[in-house]
Amino acid sequence: MFSDIDTIIFDLDGTLLDTLTDLTNSVNYAMQAYQFPTYSRDQVRQMVGNGVRVLMERAIPKGNSFDQFEDCLKTFKEHYELHKKDNTSPFPGILEFLKEADAAGFKLAVVSNKFDLAVKELCRDFFSPYIATAIGESAQTAPKPAPDTVFKAMEELHSIPERCVYAGDSDVDISTAKNAGIPCISVSWGFRSREFLEMHGASVIASTVDDMKKIIFPHI
Numbered sequence: 001m002f003s004d005i006d007t008i009i010f011d012l013d014g015t016l017l018d019t020l021t022d023l024t025n026s027v028n029y030a031m032q033a034y035q036f037p038t039y040s041r042d043q044v045r046q047m048v049g050n051g052v053r054v055l056m057e058r059a060i061p062k063g064n065s066f067d068q069f070e071d072c073l074k075t076f077k078e079h080y081e082l083h084k085k086d087n088t089s090p091f092p093g094i095l096e097f098l099k100e101a102d103a104a105g106f107k108l109a110v111v112s113n114k115f116d117l118a119v120k121e122l123c124r125d126f127f128s129p130y131i132a133t134a135i136g137e138s139a140q141t142a143p144k145p146a147p148d149t150v151f152k153a154m155e156e157l158h159s160i161p162e163r164c165v166y167a168g169d170s171d172v173d174i175s176t177a178k179n180a181g182i183p184c185i186s187v188s189w190g191f192r193s194r195e196f197l198e199m200h201g202a203s204v205i206a207s208t209v210d211d212m213k214k215i216i217f218p219h220i
Helices: 020-033 041-045 052-059 069-083 094-103 116-127 148-157 171-180 194-199 209-216
Strands: 007-010 107-115 133-137 164-168 184-187
Touching: 007 148, 020 041, 020 052, 020 069, 052 069, 052 107, 069 116, 094 107, 094 116, 094 209, 107 116, 107 148, 116 133, 133 148, 148 164, 148 171, 164 171, 171 184, 171 194, 184 209
Parallel strands: 007 107, 007 164, 107 133, 164 184
Antiparallel strands: none
């Protein structure tokens, strides 16, 4: 399945970066600003995956019917922009994996439902020079599970679907890869459990970064 792969397209949150504490802190900052209940890390873990708008729709008790929804979303975004690297770091082994993959000639990209500016900044700060292209949520491109960001990454990397693999930690990522017509490696070290991934159709699951390495480039 992966013998002719030359391009790896990654999800960001829960796959390359552990962002959960900073996301939780920013959600709770916005909740407190509007006198709503706050959440634990595990509760926020279940809300992430579909972008920040959906995250806040799930966090705010009335969802997007809340009269000040846009203001609350803005409060979250502004806080997160200032604090997105307070506790965030790559998962163990990720930097070594990217360095090896880059040295072996693989083209590497990130596509995420996080807003585009944050995606580009986080990839630049944590993964330069290994990630060649980073694409986040914007008005110009439909979010995952639509395949648009994946196709845009392929275009920027001059890659073809037959030589790409997608790696992500959620059901959204499984659907995204399917919609793009490329194989998916689901990772169980992120925001969803192995059981959850299997329930949502994962066919290849990596429990560790070493597992992913053996799947994608066992000859290295």
